Amino acid sequence: MRLRPLHLPILLFLLLAACSDGPDTAGLKIYRHSLGGTPTSLDPVQSATVYANHVVVNVYDTLYAYKYLARPYELKPNLAEAMPEVSDDGLVYTIRIKRGVHFIDDPCFPGGKGREVTAADFVYSMKRHFDPKSRSQGSWLWAGKIKGMEAWKRAGADYGKEVEGLRALDRYTIRILLTRPCPQLVHTLAQGFSAIVPREAVEHYGREFSVHPVGSGPFRLQTFDSVRAVLVRNEKYRREPIDLAYEGYDPKVHDPYGIAGIQGRIPPLVDRLEIHFVKESLSRWNSFTKGDEIQFATIPRELLDEVLLKKQPEVVLKARYARNYFYTSGLENGFVHTDFNMKDPGIGYHPDPEREKRNHALRCAIRYAFDWAERNRTFYNDMGQVFPGIIPPVVPEYDPQAPKDSITHDPEKARKLLAEAGWTAENLPELTYGGVASVSSRQMFEQFRGWLTRIGYPKEKILFDSYASFGDYNKAVKQAKIMIVGMGWGLDYPDAENTLQLFYGPNGSPGSNASNFDDPEYNRLYELSSVMQPSPERTAIYRKMNRIVQDACVTISGLSRRYILLWHRNVVSFPDQSIVGGFHLKYVDVLPGRDGE
Amino acid sequence: MKPAKERTSLWAKAWYKFRRDRIGMASLGVVLVYLLVALGVWLGLWGQGWSQVDGPMWAPPGPDYWLGTNIIGQDIFERAIYSTRTAFEVGLVVAVLSTLLGGLLGALAGYFSNRWADELILWLMGVLDAIPFFLFVAALAYALQGNPYAMHIAMIATFWTTTARLVRGEVIKLKNFEFVEAARAIGLPRRLIIFRHILPNTFHILLVQATIVFVGAIKSEVILSFLGLGVTDGVSWGLMIAESTQEVQAGHFSNFVTASTFLFVLVMAFNMFSDALQDALDPRKVST
Numbered sequence: 035m036r037l038r039p040l041h042l043p044i045l046l047f048l049l050l051a052a053c054s055d056g057p058d059t060a061g062l063k064i065y066r067h068s069l070g071g072t073p074t075s076l077d078p079v080q081s082a083t084v085y086a087n088h089v090v091v092n093v094y095d096t097l098y099a100y101k102y103l104a105r106p107y108e109l110k111p112n113l114a115e116a117m118p119e120v121s122d123d124g125l126v127y128t129i130r131i132k133r134g135v136h137f138i139d140d141p142c143f144p145g146g147k148g149r150e151v152t153a154a155d156f157v158y159s160m161k162r163h164f165d166p167k168s169r170s171q172g173s174w175l176w177a178g179k180i181k182g183m184e185a186w187k188r189a190g191a192d193y194g195k196e197v198e199g200l201r202a203l204d205r206y207t208i209r210i211l212l213t214r215p216c217p218q219l220v221h222t223l224a225q226g227f228s229a230i231v232p233r234e235a236v237e238h239y240g241r242e243f244s245v246h247p248v249g250s251g252p253f254r255l256q257t258f259d260s261v262r263a264v265l266v267r268n269e270k271y272r273r274e275p276i277d278l279a280y281e282g283y284d285p286k287v288h289d290p291y292g293i294a295g296i297q298g299r300i301p302p303l304v305d306r307l308e309i310h311f312v313k314e315s316l317s318r319w320n321s322f323t324k325g326d327e328i329q330f331a332t333i334p335r336e337l338l339d340e341v342l343l344k345k346q347p348e349v350v351l352k353a354r355y356a357r358n359y360f361y362t363s364g365l366e367n368g369f370v371h372t373d374f375n376m377k378d379p380g381i382g383y384h385p386d387p388e389r390e391k392r393n394h395a396l397r398c399a400i401r402y403a404f405d406w407a408e409r410n411r412t413f414y415n416d417m418g419q420v421f422p423g424i425i426p427p428v429v430p431e432y433d434p435q436a437p438k439d440s441i442t443h444d445p446e447k448a449r450k451l452l453a454e455a456g457w458t459a460e461n462l463p464e465l466t467y468g469g470v471a472s473v474s475s476r477q478m479f480e481q482f483r484g485w486l487t488r489i490g491y492p493k494e495k496i497l498f499d500s501y502a503s504f505g506d507y508n509k510a511v512k513q514a515k516i517m518i519v520g521m522g523w524g525l526d527y528p529d530a531e532n533t534l535q536l537f538y539g540p541n542g543s544p545g546s547n548a549s550n551f552d553d554p555e556y557n558r559l560y561e562l563s564s565v566m567q568p569s570p571e572r573t574a575i576y577r578k579m580n581r582i583v584q585d586a587c588v589t590i591s592g593l594s595r596r597y598i599l600l601w602h603r604n605v606v607s608f609p610d611q612s613i614v615g616g617f618h619l620k621y622v623d624v625l626p627g628r629d630g631e
Numbered sequence: 632m633k634p635a636k637e638r639t640s641l642w643a644k645a646w647y648k649f650r651r652d653r654i655g656m657a658s659l660g661v662v663l664v665y666l667l668v669a670l671g672v673w674l675g676l677w678g679q680g681w682s683q684v685d686g687p688m689w690a691p692p693g694p695d696y697w698l699g700t701n702i703i704g705q706d707i708f709e710r711a712i713y714s715t716r717t718a719f720e721v722g723l724v725v726a727v728l729s730t731l732l733g734g735l736l737g738a739l740a741g742y743f744s745n746r747w748a749d750e751l752i753l754w755l756m757g758v759l760d761a762i763p764f765f766l767f768v769a770a771l772a773y774a775l776q777g778n779p780y781a782m783h784i785a786m787i788a789t790f791w792t793t794t795a796r797l798v799r800g801e802v803i804k805l806k807n808f809e810f811v812e813a814a815r816a817i818g819l820p821r822r823l824i825i826f827r828h829i830l831p832n833t834f835h836i837l838l839v840q841a842t843i844v845f846v847g848a849i850k851s852e853v854i855l856s857f858l859g860l861g862v863t864d865g866v867s868w869g870l871m872i873a874e875s876t877q878e879v880q881a882g883h884f885s886n887f888v889t890a891s892t893f894l895f896v897l898v899m900a901f902n903m904f905s906d907a908l909q910d911a912l913d914p915r916k917v918s919t
Contacts, residue, residue: 316880336880412688412702471859473873481703484684493682500863502773 062305065605065622068318068328072260072311074505075244078229079162082171084524087226088309088616089263094229094249095151097129097208098220100614102621103293104282106430107528107613109220113151113230113250115206117220124215124565129208129223131156136270138254142238148270151230151250153202158193159230160200165191172227174545175526179219181211193233215565221527226616252302252620265307273300276621291360292606296623303606303623322600329602329624330609338415342598345417349598360605363598365419367612368524369426369533371591372404372482373549377514377542380463382550395455396462397587402448403485404590406441413478417596423580424533426594430568431530431576440584440591448489464495468516470507471500478520512544519548524612530576531564537583551588641835645911655907661900668712669719678712681705681866689883699885701874710866711889717867718849718897725786725848730841732787733794738830740795741802742821749799756792764789764851765858772860779863782855786848794840801833835912842905846898853894868894 073086081090091099099112111117113135119128137148160180163173164187178184181199189195199211212219222228235248247255253265278297288294296303310327312318315334322331333341344350349363374397376382381397384390406420422440425432452462467482469475476498483496499516501507510516525532535541538560539552559579566572583589599609606623649655672678686704690696698708740752759767768785775781805811806829814824855861856869868890875887 334880336877339881412704473870473877476870477701477703477874480682480705481684484682484703484705487683498864500859502859 059306063303063624064306064308065304065619065624066308066310066328067330067619067622068310068312068322070311070313070315070318070332072313073263076247076255076258076263077168077244078159078226078231079168079170079172080244081226081229084611084615085311088619089255089258089265090226090229090247091251091616092253092265092307092619093247093251093255094226094231095135095251096224096226096229097131097156098224099617100224102276102281102614102618103278103284103288103608108282109224110280112224114223124217124567125212127208127210127212127219128203129210131206131208132272133206135250135272137232137235137248137250138268138270140235140248142232142235142248148248148250149232151232152205153208154205155230155232156208157197157200157202158233160228161186161191161193161197162231162236163227165193167191170227172225174541175222175225175227179212179214179216181213217565217567218527218529218531221529225526253307256306260311262308262310265309267302267305271302275300281621288608291608292625293608295606296621299623301620303621307619307622322602325602329605330607331600333598333600335413335415338417345415349417349596351600355600358603359600360603360607361598361600362609363596365426365428365594366524366597367426367428367528368522369421369424369592369594370520370522371424371589371593373519373521373589374400374587375514375517375519375548375550376552376588377550378517381465381517383552392455392457394587395451396457399448399451399455399457399489400486401440401587401590402442402444402451403489403491404482405443405485406593407443408485409478409481410593412481413474414593414595418593419596420593422591423584424536424589424591425530425576425580426525426533426592428525428594429528429530429533431573433577433580436577436580440587445485445489452489459490459492462491462495464497465491465517466497466499467518467520468499468501468507468510469520470504471502475500475520482518511548514543514550521548528613529568534560534563534576534579537579537588549588551583551586553582553586556582641912645835649907649911652907652910654903655911658900658903658907661896662904665715665897665900666719669716672713672716678709678716681709681713683709689878689881692885698889699883701871701886702878702883707871707885707889710871711868711893714866714868714871714890714893715897717862717865718852718894721783721786721852721862721867722845722848724783725790726841726845728783729787729790729844730794730837733791733840734798734830734833734837736791737795737798738802738825738833741799742806742825742829744799744803752795752799756795759789760792762789765854765860768851768855768860769858782852782861786851790844790847794837794844797836797840798833801836802829805829805832839905839909839912842901842908846901846905849894849901850898 069085069088071083071085073081073083073089075081076086076089076093078090078094081087095113097112097114098109101108101110109117113131115130115132120126131151131153135151137143137151139146139148143149160176162168163170163176164183166187176183180197182197183199186195186197199213201209203209210219229249232248235246236243239246245258252268252271254268256264256266275298276296278294283293310321312321312328315332316336318328318331319334319337321327322329338345341352341355342349343352349361351359351361374381381393384393410416410418410420419427420441421427421432422436422438467479469479479498483493486496487493501510511519511521523533523536536546537549537551537556538547539557541547542550542552556579559575563572563575563579597611599611601607601609604625606625607621608618610618682705684704686696686700686706688700688702688704690700690704692699696706696708698711700706736752740749743749767789768782771785772781775784811824811828814828852861852867853869853872856867857873859873861867861869871886871890875890879887
């Protein structure tokens with residue numbers, strides 16, 4: 035076929051049509067969110083990243099959720115009718131779920147009509163975590179805690195067989211029997227991991243289920259690829275008006291953002307939710323500031339001086355940015371730390387007690403060589419908060435008076451420790467520092483190496499162990515292959531137990547304990563405290579555990595980064611990247627008017 | 632200096648011609664300065680402080696740090712100097728090995744043209760040339776994860792094919808010359824005919840080709856390091872440019888300008904040197 039002049043306008047039209055959101059978006063209220071990474075799976079059992087969680091909690095239901103605005107965070111019933119009834123010994127949880135909640139219509143159901151969500155669906159969804167075929171990444175949350183679950187798994191994970199500790203008493207009542215009290219159980223039932231899936235969809239879609247969610251959440255997924263997820267309103271979502279007072283509304287904090295306007299309305303408030311996955315922070319920023327693309331972003335590190343008028347003690351935007359955007363800032367619900375792999379005899383546990391003592395001195399020396407102030411200045415814009423140990427400032431158990439010796443930069447002391455333990459340039463072991471093959475990761479390594487050379491460590495004995503992607507790196511960490519492990523941890527729930535479990539022996543690789551620290555006293559205290567309700571006694575035990583980790587020099591920790599979140603002024607939102615995570619998206623509203631004005 | 636017409640060998644004529652090429656001589660001088668810098672780094676005379684993090688963050692150029700410092704306080708001048716060594720290391724290793732491989736396989740393909748050995752080598756060259764270079768390097772880097780020479784191996788595996796094609800053509804021409812027929816007539820084994828009589832006559836091609844590969848390797852190293860597939864230990868101009876992508880947005884240009892200038896001057900000089908060498912060694916031009 036020859037190209038005729040008439041064809042050109044048609045081609046141009048088609049080209050332009052391909053660039054737009056498509057005719058189906060006309061007149062719809064659209065909110066375009068953005069995230070710095072792409073989910074690899076939308077199957078709740080594999081939703082281990084904050085990116086996956088943002089989609090999962092919006093297309094599926096969880097029994098509980100966090101109140102939209104309340105800080106400190108507060109739990110609330112979501113699909114559950116009320117907070118659970120807990121027996122006096124803390125071992126029996128009875129939860130009733132709401133009636134008349136339906137899954138979305140989908141070909142996996144008979145006649146394509148979504149059926150009602152029942153207690154049996156929750157039981158099935160939880161069992162999947164212990165079915166080896168599901169390759170769950172969240173089973174650690176409940177491992178050893180639900181009565182009979184391990185035995186069910188060992189017996190071949192047959193869904194036809196009942197688990198003593200997890201039963202649907204009737205169509206709407208769930209009963210959970212625990213092996214020991216677990217004060218964090220309700221928090222775990224607000225995680226994307228515990229989202230409720232229908233068995234029909236899992237069996238119908240097989241492997242495709244990871245990209246074809248069928249849930250009962252406020253949205254349903256329309257398209258999903260590595261660039262964005264498009265969610266549209268679930269018309270069948272239950273009609274529950276927003277009660278701002280219940281959600282933790284504080285006029286002093288929330289009034290400026292126009293949140294009062296959503297009182298009494300029924301979520302979700304937008305017709306179409308787009309979550310754009312943009313890894314490059316500058317690209318995200320450019321898209322955000324363009325005005326008619328993404329409506330939520332963070333400030334790239336390189337542009338902080340350009341955008342901010344003041345960084346400390348509170349963040350203030352320059353006038354031209356404050357005019358266009360709302361913003362909020364705070365310390366992250368988590369921290370970054372650098373662990374020593376205790377399974378590596380070069381630096382950790384060793385069959386020879388004498389060598390183990392020398393390894394301890396070596397680890398402590400490296401920790402004293404580490405300059406947190408410098409790290410904060412170069413990589414976190416001097417906005418992070420450095421704290422000693424593994425209990426970050428955002429949790430109530432944080433101790434502002436804790437001794438600061440483990441975060442003190444003292445090269446002289448480091449040199450002394452090395453000399454006392456008999457370490458010399460000749461006999462010091464070769465160190466490998468793991469990281470992904472990115473500029474920041476390499477620079478963090480080079481800075482680390484620079485500090486160590488100052489205490490007499492030969493440069494050629496400090497090597498960078500680089501991995502093509504974070505996935506590859508994480509895999510190597512899970513296999514305990516890396517000697518010095520740089521990690522970040524985002525709290526799953528606002529309780530220091532969630533960070534203390536990072537050093538609990540039985541959670542060693544491939545679990546969350548990347549350092550493979552295994553100290554009997556620490557383990558004993560962890561087991562003791564993990565069944566205790568919040569109390570001064572429990573806090574005292576937490577702090578004692580924090581001290582054990584510091585004394586063992588098993589980690590160089592830590593720093594909580596400060597986040598700054600920005601959104602367009604025509605968007606009514608109070609965003610949260612972590613604990614409330616994707617839960618807030620159903621409350622986001624977009625006002626008429628040009629984006630970014 | 633004796634006039635050119637009194638000289639007889641191709642090399643002597645070429646040298647005479649090359650020396651008359653001012654641009655060629657100037658570019659050779661620049662290349663030699665870089666070589667000197669690289670040798671100094673090898674010998675530990677300078678550029679040894681490239682990894683130290685003693686300076687302030689993003690210090691401007693000044694007496695302490697001639698070209699300023701990067702985000703972690705490393706001296707940009709020291710890093711640029713040390714990167715010269717990296718460039719020469721990569722350039723030399725890749726140029727020498729890929730030229731040897733290309734020369735050897737090209738000579739074999741040319742001597743046994745239209746026979747199975749030739750077909751096999753041509754097929755191999757066709758396959759390698761058909762794979763996009765950066766995809767090939769990425770795949771190889773992944774396959775050889777942790778191997779610091781993954782980049783070198785990938786470059787050698789792809790750069791030899793051009794040399795081999797050129798040498799093959801030359802050998803097909805040479806093998807019908809009388810001196811080769813004479814060698815065959817007196818019963819010399821093929822091995823000696825190829826390597827003692829034919830291959831030395833392709834040296835002018837190999838030399839020019841080596842300089843072209845040298846420049847290609849340096850440029851590729853910079854691109855690969857920028858993409859995170861290149862240098863794994865040490866520093867290179869590519870890594871410096873990769874670092875600078877975050878810095879230029881914050882208004883710090885020293886890393887970018889320094890690495891780009893060092894790279895630009897060397898690549899330009901080597902290209903001009905290569906051109907001059909090609910002119911000097913071209914038998915059609917040398918004899919005139």
